[in-house]
Amino acid sequence: MEVFSKKIDCCPHCGSKDRFYESLLNEMKASGRIDQKIDCFQFQAVEGVPLPQERVAMLPFGAEIPQFKMIWDSCKECGAVYSVEMSIRAARKSLEMPSVLEMPSVQPMSRAQRRHPDNRPFLNNTLGLS
Numbered sequence: 001m002e003v004f005s006k007k008i009d010c011c012p013h014c015g016s017k018d019r020f021y022e023s024l025l026n027e028m029k030a031s032g033r034i035d036q037k038i039d040c041f042q043f044q045a046v047e048g049v050p051l052p053q054e055r056v057a058m059l060p061f062g063a064e065i066p067q068f069k070m071i072w073d074s075c076k077e078c079g080a081v082y083s084v085e086m087s088i089r090a091a092r093k094s095l096e097m098p099s100v101l102e103m104p105s106v107q108p109m110s111r112a113q114r115r116h117p118d119n120r121p122f123l124n125n126t127l128g129l130s
C-alpha cells in the first residue's frame, strides 16, 4: 500500500501563508482559550477509509486498510480554498474497530464517539457549547 503525506504551506494562487480558519484558531490558542494541540475545526477535516463498512466488516482482524485524511482551509488574502494537508496511511483493523474506520459521509460519529479523546484532534465547531 502506498503511504502518502503532503502539507501545502502557502496559497497555490497568491502565495500567502495567511489562512482564514487557522488564524482564528491561532488567536484562540494565543489567548489560552483552546488547547494548543487542536489543528483545525472538525469540519475542515475529512477522515476515513476508501471502503464501505460492509467490506471492512468482512476483513479479518489485523488486515491492513488504507486510511485517508484531508484538511482544507481558505486563503485569508485572496479567498482561494485549498488543501493544507493530505495523507494516506496504513491502518489495521482492530477488535475495537476504531470509529475512524467508518465512512464519515455514510455514518457520522455519534456524540459519544466524537467526545472520546481519541476522536478529538480537531476542534468541534460547536466548541462544546451544545
Ligand SMILES: [Zn+2]
Binding pocket: 011, 012, 013, 014, 015, 016, 075, 076, 077, 078, 079, 080
Ligand atoms: Zn491566496
